[in-house]
Amino acid sequence: xxxxxxxxxxxxxxxxxxxxxxxxxxxxxxxxxxxxxxxxxxxxxxxxxxxxxxxxxxxxxxxxxxxxxxxxxxxxxxxxxxxxxxxxxxxxxxxxxxxxxxxxxxxxxxxxxxxxxxxxxxxxxxxxxxxxxxxxxxxxxxxxxxxxxxxxxxxxxxxxxxxxxxxxxxxxxxxxxxxxxxxxxxxxxxxxxxxxxxxxxxxxxxxxxxxxxxxxxxxxxxxxxxxxxxxxxxxxxxxxxxxxxxxxxxxxxxxxxxxxxxxxxxxxxxxxxxxxxxxxxxxxxxxxxxxxxxxxxxxxxxxxxxxxxxxxxxxxxxxxxxxxxxxxxxxxxxxxxxxxxxxxxxxxxxxxxxxxxx
Numbered sequence: 001x002x003x004x005x006x007x008x009x010x011x012x013x014x015x016x017x018x019x020x021x022x023x024x025x026x027x028x029x030x031x032x033x034x035x036x037x038x039x040x041x042x043x044x045x046x047x048x049x050x051x052x053x054x055x056x057x058x059x060x061x062x063x064x065x066x067x068x069x070x071x072x073x074x075x076x077x078x079x080x081x082x083x084x085x086x087x088x089x090x091x092x093x094x095x096x097x098x099x100x101x102x103x104x105x106x107x108x109x110x111x112x113x114x115x116x117x118x119x120x121x122x123x124x125x126x127x128x129x130x131x132x133x134x135x136x137x138x139x140x141x142x143x144x145x146x147x148x149x150x151x152x153x154x155x156x157x158x159x160x161x162x163x164x165x166x167x168x169x170x171x172x173x174x175x176x177x178x179x180x181x182x183x184x185x186x187x188x189x190x191x192x193x194x195x196x197x198x199x200x201x202x203x204x205x206x207x208x209x210x211x212x213x214x215x216x217x218x219x220x221x222x223x224x225x226x227x228x229x230x231x232x233x234x235x236x237x238x239x240x241x242x243x244x245x246x247x248x249x250x251x252x253x254x255x256x257x258x259x260x261x262x263x264x265x266x267x268x269x270x271x272x273x274x275x276x277x278x279x280x281x282x283x284x285x286x287x288x289x290x291x292x293x294x295x296x297x298x299x300x301x302x303x304x305x306x307x308x309x310x311x312x313x314x315x316x317x318x319x320x321x322x323x324x325x326x327x328x329x330x331x332x333x334x335x336x337x338x339x340x341x342x343x344x345x346x347x348x349x350x351x352x353x354x355x356x357x358x
Contacts, residue, residue, distance in 0.1 A: 029088040031216070031357050033107040033162040034080075035141075036093060037134050037209075039171050040113035040326060042080045045071030045095040047113045052126030053305060054113035060300055060312040061322075064329060071095070073113060074322045075299065075312070076329030080109065080165055082336035083353065087163065096137050102148060104141050107162065110134035116171040117202050124182045125175065125305065131168050131205055135212070142212050159213030163357055166206065167220040169257075172198055173250055174225065174325070178235055195252035203260055210268055216356050219261060220276040220339065221254040224283060229297050230306040230324035254279060258349055265350070274356050275349045281338045282331075284346070290334060293318040299328060 036042050040054060047055040048071045055071060056062075062069035064076035072078055077085075084093055093107045112129035114122030119130045129137070145155040176183045177194055185194060206217065225231060226247035236242030254277075261275040287295050299319040300308035306324035313319060322328045327335070342352035 027088070029106075031087060031161060031163045032158060033105060034084055034087060034089065034093050035107050035138065035162055035164045035214070036080045036109040036111055037131060037138075037165070038080070038111035038167040039115045040073040040111075041170070042078055042109065042111035042165075042167060043071060043073060043095075043113045044078065044081070044092065044109045044111065046097045046109070046111060046129060047071060047127075049097065050112075050127035050129075052114065052128060053307075054122065054125040054128055056113065056307065060308055060310065063312060064316065067092075073307075073326045074329055074332065075316055077332060079327075079332045079336045079339070080111075082333055083165065083340055086336065086340045086353075087357070096134075096141075099141075104144055105148060105158075108138070108141055110137050111167075114171055114175055115168060116176060117168050117198050117205065118172055118176060120176070120183070121171045122175040124179070131166075131202075135205060135208055138209070138212055156213050160215045162214070162216065163353070164209060164214040164217045165220075166209065166217060169198060169202070169222050169250075169253055170225070173222070173246075173253075174230070174235075177249070178246065191249040192252045195250075195256050198253055199256035199260055202257075203264075206260075206264065206273075207268075210271055215271040217264075217271065217273045218276055218339070218353055218356060219257060219273060221257050221278045222250045223278040225250055227282075227295075228306075228325055229302075229321055232296070233302075233324060234304065234306065261349060272356055274351055274353070276339045276353075277347055277349070278335065280344070280346045281335055284344060285334070287320060291317060291330070292320045295320040297321070298323040298325075 048057040056073040057069055057071045059069055062072055081092055093109045094103050095109045099108050114125045114128040115130050116122055117131050122128045146152050149155045177185045180186045224247050226243040231243055231246055258275050261273045264273045298321040299313040299316055300323055302324040303309050308323045316328055317330045319328050320331045338347050340353045342348045
């Protein structure tokens with residue numbers, strides 16, 4: 001046990017050292033722009049003015065964020081905020097809701113809490129911006145880029161160099177498949193069938209993004225959803241086998257996403273696609289070695305949908321989860337750094353973000 005802890009301490013130290021050296025080595029951003037598509041794990045304020053329960057523009061959200069409460073579903077920075085810093089950006093990528101003028105040339109964050117690959121996903125929470133709608137918003141950004149850069153060719157050449165981070169699917173399970181009282185998908189499909197339906201639709205959406213100029217695309221897989229405090233408190237109260245079933249249900253999606261990345265790299269050989277192994281990254285480390293003392297409950301008391309009510313714990317860096325669904329900034333830092341610089345071969349396929357953009 002002591003040897004294992006020493007190994008993880010060394011790996012963590014090495015990860016931080018390499019990231020810091022790369023930050024020093026790149027005064028300018030390593031890519032001209034960074035575009036983000038996703039759900040509440042990446043939302044930075046797009047849901048603030050929507051009629052929805054899926055918004056985080058109230059305290060204690062943002063209690064540790066430099067700009068305070070912005071609509072991020074955590075206490076501080078999200079994974080994409082930290083990846084943006086590792087890329088060398090000296091400002092956070094603006095949400096589509098507030099991006100104006102030449103702001104879009106550094107990138108846009110389209111992510112929306114409760115959004116999914118499927119349009120109906122998350123509807124019980126209210127308004128949200130599905131991936132299809134996020135792609136429509138990016139098409140508008142593409143057209144604005146043509147106006148700013150002068151020609152369609154100039155815009156395409158510029159956008160080809162950017163990083164695209166597309167992370168959806170969690171809500172297609174949490175706010176769809178695992179909610180039989182609201183959705184029929186769990187009665188229509190087995191887990192394997194549902195994963196295929198999702199991956200087939202995701203494939204078409206990612207190809208549309210390619211036709212809108214994307215050539216460097218990172219696709220994170222789903223994390224171990226049975227490990228969420230929300231799973232044990234709401235989806236599976238006092239039912240360990242149910243938690244296992246939840247974890248097993250999302251495995252076919254991740255396997256399908258790995259296959260899709262390989263297929264896209266073969267078919268669209270002027271682009272590069274990578275898979276980020278969220279489950280593997282989060283499962284490979286001993287939480288106590290990373291400083292987490294609490295992993296089974298969120299830092300703040302939560303309402304029935306898993307979001308904070310009010311108040312918060314004081315020792316936030318010791319909690320893996322902020323509310324019952326979303327990680328703390330401390331856990332986001334770990335995930336972001338391993339996604340940017342893989343420590344284990346299983347962290348990313350076929351490579352990590354730092355090599356994708358090189």
